[in-house]
Amino acid sequence: DIMKKIFSSERLVPVALFIVCVISYGILIPSLGFYWDDWVYIWFAKTLGSSGFVDVFSHDRPFLALLYSINLPLLGTNPIVWQIAALIWRWLATLSFWTCLRLLWPSRPRQALWASIMFAVYPGFSQQWISVIYSEAFIILAAFFASLNLMMAALRKRIPFWPATIIALALSGFNLFSTEYFFGLELLRPLLIWWIIGESGLPLIPRIKRSVINWLPYMVVLAGFSIWRAFFFQSNTYQISAIESLASTPHTTIIDLLKTLGSNFVVGGWLAWNQIFSPPNALELQILTTRLYWLAVLAMFIFTFIFLTKVRLLPAESNEEMIEPQKWGWQAVLLGVLALLVGGIPFWIANLPLTLVFPWNRFTLALMPGSVLLLIGLFEVLIRTSRQKIILTGILVSLAAGWQFYNANTFRREWEASRDFFWQLSWRIPGLKPNTLLLTHEFPFKYYSDNSLTAPINWMYAPEFKGREMPYMLNYLSVRLKNSLPSARPDTPVEQTYRALTFKGNTSDSVALYLDSGGCLKVMDSLYTTAETIPGLPYKMEPAIPLSNLSRIETNPDTPAVPAPQYFPEPPHGWCYYYQKADLARQMGDWEEAARLGTEALEKKLLPATPSDWPLFIEVFGRVNNWNRAAELTENAYATNPAIQPALCKIWDRIAEQPLDDEGKASVKYAKSYIKCIDTGVKEN
Secondary structure, eight states, rough: OHHHHHHSSHHHHHHHHHHHHHHHTTTTTGGGGOOOHHHHHHHHHHHHGGGGGGHHTTTTOOGGHHHHHHHHHHTTHHHHHHHHHHHHHHHHHHHHHHHHHHHTTTHHHHHHHEEEEEETOOOOOTTOOOOHHHHHHHHHHHHHHHHHHHHHHHTTTHHHHHHHHHHHHHHHHHHHHHHHTTTGGGGGGGHHHHHHHHHOOOOOOHHHHHHHHOOOOOOOOHHHHHHIIIIIIOSSOOOOHHHHHHHOOHHHHHHHHHHHHHHHHHIIIIIIHHGGOOOOOOOGTTSSSHHHHHHHHHHHHEEEHHHHHHOOOOSOOOOHHHHHHHHHHHHHHHHHHHHHHHHOOOOOOOOTTOOSSSGEEEEEEEEHHHHHHHHHHHHHHOOHHHHHHHHHHHHHHHHHHHHHHHHHHHHHHHHHHHHHHHHHHHHHOOOOOOOOOEEEEEOSSSSSOHHHHHHHHHHHHOOOSSSEEEEEEEEEHHBTTTBBBBBOTTOEEEEEEEETTTEEEEEGGGGEEETTTTTEEEOSSSSSSSSTSTTTTTTGGGGGGBBBBBGGSSSSSOOOOOOOOTTOOOOOHHHHHHHHHHHHHHHTHHHHHHHHHHHHHHHHHHOOOGGGGGGHHHHHHHTTTTTHHHHHHHHHHHHHHHHHHHHHHHHHHHHTOOOHHHHHHHHHHHHHHHHTOOOOOOOOO
C-alpha cells in the first residue's frame, strides 16, 4: 500500500528525471572545472563585464550576448556552481521534452516517460561538463520545447490561445536567433499542428486550411530568421556555404545533402547508442573508476526498472494501446526519422562535420529528440510486452548513464592535468613580458585548445588586465601556422583577434613550449632544449625553437605569477616542480641552485616520466663537478632511450669547455665513450 501511494502520481516523473540526471552527470561534479571556451567567457566576464558580451558575440551570434550578460554575473566564477546549473538546465530541457510528448500523445504516458528518460542520458552528446557553454545550449533547447508545449496546449484549448501563442512565438524567436543549432527542428512544427488538428476529424481541405493558419505566425518567425541570417547577417565563424553551392551546382549539392543527412541519421540514431556497448574490461575492477562505472550502471538499472514498473500513469493503458501498439509506433518512428533528418540541416548548410568525435559531437544536441523517438517507436513495433520494453529501456539507460560517467571522468582527469600544466608554467615562468606570443605544436589536452588556454594564461600573468589589447596569446602551430600566424620567420608582426579583443606581437618576441603526455613542460631554446633533447618532437614544433626568446621571461618578478588559487591550489611538489625550478635556475646561470634542487629531488626518490628530463640535470651536475651523479644519470638516460645520444654528446661537449681537473677530464672521457660519441677526446683548457 505504501509503495502504491508513493508511485501513484505522475508528479513523481520530474523527480525521477532529476535522479536520472544526477546519476548520469552529477557524481563527479565536485572534482570538475572549466573546459574549452568556458575559460574564455569566464575571463571575458572578469575583464569586460556583462556589457562587453555585445562585442564578444557581435561577429557570430549577437542575440546570445543577452544570455551570457545575465548568467555570468548571476552565477559567478565558481565551476561547481556552473556544473550544477548545467545539470539543472539539462533536467529542465528533459522535463520540457516530456511535457511536449504528453501534449502530443496524451494517451501514451508510458512511452513519453521511456523516451524522456532515454533523452536525459542520450550518449551521442558527451560534452555536458563544458558547463558555461552548454548551460546556455540547454536553456535554448528548453525554450524550444516550451514553445511547442504552449502551442500544443493552446491547440488543445487547455490554455488561452493568444497569450500562449504570443509567448510561444517569442520563445521560438529566442531559440532561432540565439543559435542555429535547433533551426532544423522548427521544421517539425507544422507536422505536430497537422496531427493535433487531425484528431478532430476534419475533412482534408478544412484540416489543411486550419493547419496553415495555425502555423502561419511561426512560419513568419522562421522566415524572418532565415532571411536575416542568409542575407543581412554574415557570421565570421559559421558561414552559410550551401546557398552558393546550390546556386552553382544544384544537382551535386542536393546529392551531397541527401548523403550528409543520411550520415547524420546513422550517427545520431544508431552509432550514438552503439558506443554504450563497450564497457570497461571486467579485469579492471580493481580500478576505482571502473567500480564506480558499474555502480552507476547498476544503480540506474535498479532505479529505472522499479520506477517504470511501479509508477501509475494516467490515463490507464487503453485497449488501443494494448491491441495496436504498432499504429502509434510507426507514427513515432516517422517523427523520429524526420527529426533526425531535419535536425542535421543547420550543420550541412554551414558545411560542419557531425560526428561522435570531440568537439563535433556537440551538434548531436539537435539529434537527441529524433534518436529517442525512433527507438521508442521501434520498441512499440517490434517488442510485445510492456515488461520487455521496460527491461530493454532500463538496459539502454543504465549503460548510457555509465558511458556518461566515464566521459565525466575524462573531464576530471583533464582538469587535474590542466592544474599541473598551469603550475609548471608558473614555476618555470614566474613573470612574462607583455605582448609575448607563446608557441607550441599542440598540448596533449582533449578539452582545451590554444584559444581556450589563452584566457587563463592572460588571467595568470595579467590578473588586473582591463582593456581590448590583451598581452599574451597562445598559438598551436599545428593549426595556426600559415593561417592566423602567417609564418614562423623571425621579426614577423603578429596581430590576432580574440573575439572582442586583439593581440599584437612579433614572432621574435615568442617563447616556445612543449608538453608531452606524462612529461614535464619544456621551455624550448636553441642551446639547451632542442629537437635532439626530445626524440620524437613533432616536426611542426621545430620552427618555433629558434624563435624562442628566453629574455621575454621575467625570472625574478616582484609578484610571481600563480594560477588563480580558487581554481588551482598548489599541488604537492613532485618531480616536475624540481625540474621547472632547476631549469629556471639554469636560465639565471645559478648552477649551484639547480644542482641543489636536483639533489633534493633525487634524495626524495623522485624520478621523471620521460628520459628527456635527464639532460638538464646531467649538465647541471657536470657544471658543479658532481661527476658521479652526472655519469650515473647519463648511463640511465642512454640506457632508457638511446635516441637521446646526440643531445647527451652535446651536453658533455659543453661540460668539457669549462676548466676541468683530472677527475673532470676522466669523467668527460668516460661519459662520451659510454654513449659512443664520435669524438671522445677532451679539450685542453
